[in-house]
Amino acid sequence: MTMDAKALPDLFNRYRDRFAAEKQALIELDGKVGDSDLGLTMAKGFTAAAAALEEKAPETLADGMKTAGAAIAKAAPSTMGTLMATGFLRGAKALDGVDVMDTAALADFWAAFRDGIAQRGKAQLGDKTVLDVLHPMAETIAAQAQAGASPAEASRAAAQAAKEALEATKDMEAQHGKAAAFGEKSKGIQDAGGTVACILIEETSAAFGA
Amino acid sequence: MTMDAKALPDLFNRYRDRFAAEKQALIELDGKVGDSDLGLTMAKGFTAAAAALEEKAPETLADGMKTAGAAIAKAAPSTMGTLMATGFLRGAKALDGVDVMDTAALADFWAAFRDGIAQRGKAQLGDKTVLDVLHPMAETIAAQAQAGASPAEASRAAAQAAKEALEATKDMEAQHGKAAAFGEKSKGIQDAGGTVACILIEETSAAFGA
Amino acid sequence: MKKFLNKPEDFVEEMLEGIYAAHPEVTHVADDLHCFVTANPVPGKVGIVTGGGSGHLPLFLGYVGDGMLDGAGVGGVFQSPSSDQILEVTKHVDQGAGVLYLYGNYSGDIMNFDLAGELAEVDDIETATVVGNDDVASSKPGEEHKRRGVAGIVFLYKVAGAAAAEMKPLAEVVRLTEKAKARTRTMGVALTPCIVPEVGKPSFTLGEDEMEIGMGIHGEPGITRKTLEPADAVVDEMLERIFAEQDYAAGDEVAIIVNGLGATPMEELYIFYRRISQLFAERNVSVAQVWIGEFATSMEMAGASISVLHLDDELKPLIARGATTPFFKHIAK
Amino acid sequence: MKKFLNKPEDFVEEMLEGIYAAHPEVTHVADDLHCFVTANPVPGKVGIVTGGGSGHLPLFLGYVGDGMLDGAGVGGVFQSPSSDQILEVTKHVDQGAGVLYLYGNYSGDIMNFDLAGELAEVDDIETATVVGNDDVASSKPGEEHKRRGVAGIVFLYKVAGAAAAEMKPLAEVVRLTEKAKARTRTMGVALTPCIVPEVGKPSFTLGEDEMEIGMGIHGEPGITRKTLEPADAVVDEMLERIFAEQDYAAGDEVAIIVNGLGATPMEELYIFYRRISQLFAERNVSVAQVWIGEFATSMEMAGASISVLHLDDELKPLIARGATTPFFKHIAK
């Protein structure tokens, strides 16, 4: 399938349902080396995003992503909420003038999403953050676009890369947010924010029917 | 002997020397149910009074008593310091126009001294204060004046009355100042302020050569 | 004792040195730091002198300035200034229109101000006295003359200062100040004690979850000591006692001071005021002026007080008038 | 925990209700008490928005008013406001001349202000950002960008507010604020911790006779923890670190803030200032303006900070200009 502005509400309904389903798991994961808020804030943020897109159908892809980002910023002012909002707002800019999401647009979107979060959070790769999943994810889509893959193929490959990258965060030591205070103890546990990124690409891939 | 303005410096030198001598005793007495400052403040206050009178010989009795009162107020701003200052300042007014201290003038002086302190401190008789000594003292001089006694006779009688009155304060319970907080415990101890009054009349009597 | 100081015996003098260094609009006379006066006396104006023990900043000296007071006798911590110091201040602030002594109802202060007044009379300075006694907790109705003076005196300063600034004569300044006094009430609550520097330890203790309703600003006993309750319940109890004192009728206006005793954060004072404003709104009494902050403290004591001045047409403009001191700034409305 | 409050989770909202009830010159937008704005925006003026966690009154919202700031995003205790709240405030205070974001250097605040700025851009509102980083203790020279923002930000508010009030354009307001920032330094010392209401217990402890030089206003670790010393020695150590930061030459002028962290009595701040004034006098540096009191607190934390703004001909009149907010009143000289 292809994705245009009309398809965005469905995509965010997927995100919403998945975060609702993962709520408890994310609470527990963030609770290990943090403050247990991540499950709540992601459920809240994506419920708000989906509701905003239902309320007013977006005219363009860029519009829809902007609406979603703004809704998340409002509903979830936590670290990840602010970072996710930033991602969608920056991604929206990359979609300016794009009517249908082809693989190149998808690559641009996730690259902008990653860059926005990198800039906002000022984390380095290896700091055990959402960036450690977003980066290989975005790189994979870019490579797939280069290779002429379909959006479905590209996002499936990216989901696989994200899964591996998430696994790799277990070896890292947290440098940011509440988890940083746990230092060494954060080792062995996958990054909670990275888990969120993994979920996003899985659902994106599913939306493309991959 | 008689007492005029020229004799006042001698009188206050007596007061000064006596309070210097009693300093430690007064400290200890005030320390039993108070804050131990009385010996220091009386020594300071009367040293200042004597110095003020030495510095500028008083023209009249009233002048001299005023100078003494003002000096005590300045040097000793404690409760008894303020009360003593008040006594001398009020006594000074009663001596307006008096050149030589006869028994009637002496009676007026001490009555005014007592009334000033009563008014300033608002204590009642029996409250275990300086007033419980000053009152019988002043009444005795007044009676002596009525009976035609000399200042020497009158002040000797007053000193005797003061001594008895001071003894009587032992049975009272303190209602004012720091001692009030000790309540019942103040019983059995003579009032520190009353002791000061007793010293004053003893030295006055001695000054008259009695 | 955790205090920033050098020697405890220098606490007051060094505090005063700091104040004079910071605020050139105030100064001292008679070569005595304790004789605190405005640097800008107004010729022909009634002078207003306050005073009392140290340890209560911005009381007492903090209200010396334009539209407020002209001088203050500064005592040691919790101790009266001497009559002589008050006299020196009196002499300096007298501008030929007489001097009002305006201070709190404590026996040491009364003795020394009375004596100073007598000494001033000798110098042909007319003085009058108004003694603040706003603390409802310190004596029952009918015995108001026994009540201690606490934060409500700031209303008296404001009224007297404004009346004097309008160049009213001494008798009129006294009349207006007496009226403000009759219409001012305060209730306080303490959570922790404070420490007099030269003593070095608290003069009383309160349990970890206890409060004392009505405690004085030197730790004088209050009305009840009990378990700390929610802020709204504490305010309700305090205002109930104030409401019982006079008839605050619908349509009436009040001025309010919510005063921190020292360590209590401003956030909590506003939580108090939230409830206070509700209770006055319920009675249809409008709050024409509210000051929230520290106005009369006990060093690091935790606690708060609520003062209410029941306004009338004469008092309202005097409260509204502008005033500027190093510690108190009120912009006229 | 001895605090006047109702439910800990209502602490901030109820505090805000109290503030709005007391001060009609401020209000909120977007039906959200946390979106704090002046009730009297000035058409055509650069808007200035600050924000940050609660628990620091009068920071941050207390500087919203005439001649200072136009709005503040109010977070939970020690928590950033949301980008959305900042955005709502931004929209309201924008008067067509753009908006300056001026707040302290904390990562949560930075993320949310940056995001808000991006959202504002979508609405065609120009924003610029200056982040206060005056705390000398929080990072060594050369790494100033890592330093936390503390009480010195009040100087930045004053300069930015005055520049905006003079209707200077955004770029000029930014330039002057950046200059003030480059010339502002703060050193703090803490004696006791404070308690976040929803946590209910102190986040750290200090020994009965210990102080911590350089501790942050949320209890962030300082430079040294040691036995409490005489006030003069504490001031000497603090100012030595400030003097090492830039060249305060004879004839130069400074503005100073002596700030109480919450529980420290005003008397002690003046004992501090006494010594501060001596040290500047020794260097022939004159103090053109000094503010002493509570400007940036940590609720009931005991401690103090000293902030110094190294003035120049451009900054001095901006500091001197009048300003009036519910919490800060400065009469122009």
Ligand SMILES: Nc1ncnc2c1ncn2[C@@H]1O[C@H](COP(=O)(O)OP(=O)(O)O)[C@@H](O)[C@H]1O
């Ligand atoms: N500066 C940062 N840059 C990028 N990601 C970050 C940063 N700080 C934290 N994160 C991510 O946020 C996740 C935690 O999110 P959240 O629970 O909202 O934060 P917190 O409760 O610590 O404020 C972490 O697992 C990490 O992936």
Ligand SMILES: Nc1ncnc2c1ncn2[C@@H]1O[C@H](COP(=O)(O)OP(=O)(O)O)[C@@H](O)[C@H]1O
């Ligand atoms: N209100 C009062 N009226 C008269 N005398 C008083 C009053 N209060 C205290 N005194 C006297 O003062 C004496 C104590 O003097 P002093 O030590 O100066 O007072 P303080 O209690 O303030 O330390 C008492 O023994 C008592 O005689």
Ligand SMILES: [Mg+2]
């Ligand atoms: Mg978390």
Ligand SMILES: [Mg+2]
């Ligand atoms: Mg004594």
Ligand SMILES: [Mg+2]
């Ligand atoms: Mg305080």
Ligand SMILES: [Mg+2]
């Ligand atoms: Mg405070």
